[in-house]
Structure formats: structure tokens, C-alpha cells
Amino acid sequence: MTAHQEREGEQVDTTVDWLVALRAELAAMAAAVCDLEEVASVTDEVLHLPGRALPLRTFTPVDSGGRVLVWLHGGGYIAGSIDDVDPLCRSLANRSGRTVVAVGYRLAPEHPFPSAYDDACAALAAIASRPRVAAVALGGDSAG
Numbered sequence: 001m002t003a004h005q006e007r008e009g010e011q012v013d014t015t016v017d018w019l020v021a022l023r024a025e026l027a028a029m030a031a032a033v034c035d036l037e038e039v040a041s042v043t044d045e046v047l048h049l050p051g052r053a054l055p056l057r058t059f060t061p062v063d064s065g066g067r068v069l070v071w072l073h074g075g076g077y078i079a080g081s082i083d084d085v086d087p088l089c090r091s092l093a094n095r096s097g098r099t100v101v102a103v104g105y106r107l108a109p110e111h112p113f114p115s116a117y118d119d120a121c122a123a124l125a126a127i128a129s130r131p132r133v134a135a136v137a138l139g140g141d142s143a144g
């Protein structure tokens with residue numbers, strides 16, 4: 001069943017069906033437009049935090065010297081994923097010489113503000129505290 005609201009005489013869909021479709025379309029576009037560059041390694045892990053678990057994907061170039069870029073994907077806090085930024089993060093790792101860690105933060109509306117912000121701060125702190133991290137930077141595209 002679809003819920004609607006009246007707004008100035010027009011019907012407005014308030015369900016998240018459109019959001020599911022948007023997320024799928026963005027993922028398909030990201031996969032279709034980029035070739036994947038080779039990097040020394042790509043690893044997936046889960047950052048376990050109180051009450052939640054965040055997916056992380058680490059892109060390691062040949063030698064990063066302990067320098068890390070924590071990357072937050074775009075998508076207006078409602079879409080996007082570490083899969084969508086995989087090609088970009090590979091390129092960033094190769095060109096910057098830094099290890100890039102993409103964070104899969106929680107998305108709205110399922111997880112309203114400040115969930116994405118809280119996830120970003122927690123991931124940054126956890127990554128920065130790792131023993132082999134000499135320097136950390138934070139970056140992202142769009143909302144990230």
C-alpha cells in the first residue's frame with residue numbers, strides 16, 4: 001500500500017519505494033561507467049560499534065607509508081554506498097599514495113540525522129587510532 005500526502009492539490013508519495021529505486025539506479029550507473037583500477041589490495045571489513053555495524057572497504061596502494069584517507073560517499077545522506085565509490089577510491093589510492101578507507105554510513109530516512117554524522121565521526125576515530133596509521137585525512141563527495 002502506498003501512502004500519500006496532499007501538497008497544494010497534488011499527491012505526494014511518502015513511502016520509500018522511490019528511494020529503493022533511486023539507490024538501485026545509482027548503483028547500476030556507478031558500476032557501468034567506470035573500469036576498476038588495480039590496487040595492491042582491497043579488503044572489506046565491518047566496524048562494530050554500540051548498536052550498529054558499519055561496512056568499511058580499504059584500498060591499499062603499493063606503499064602508503066601509514067597515510068590514510070577516510071572517504072565518505074555522496075548521495076544526499078539517502079543513497080550511495082561503498083560499492084558506488086569503489087572505482088573512485090581505487091583511483092584516489094593510486095594517485096595519492098594513501099590507503100583509502102570508504103565508510104558505509106547509515107542512510108536516511110531509515111536512520112535520521114545525526115546517524116550519518118555519528119557514523120562518520122566514529123569511523124574516523126576508530127581508523128585514526130589504528131597502530132599503523134601515521135596520518136589521517138577525511139574526504140568525501142557531495143554529502144560525504
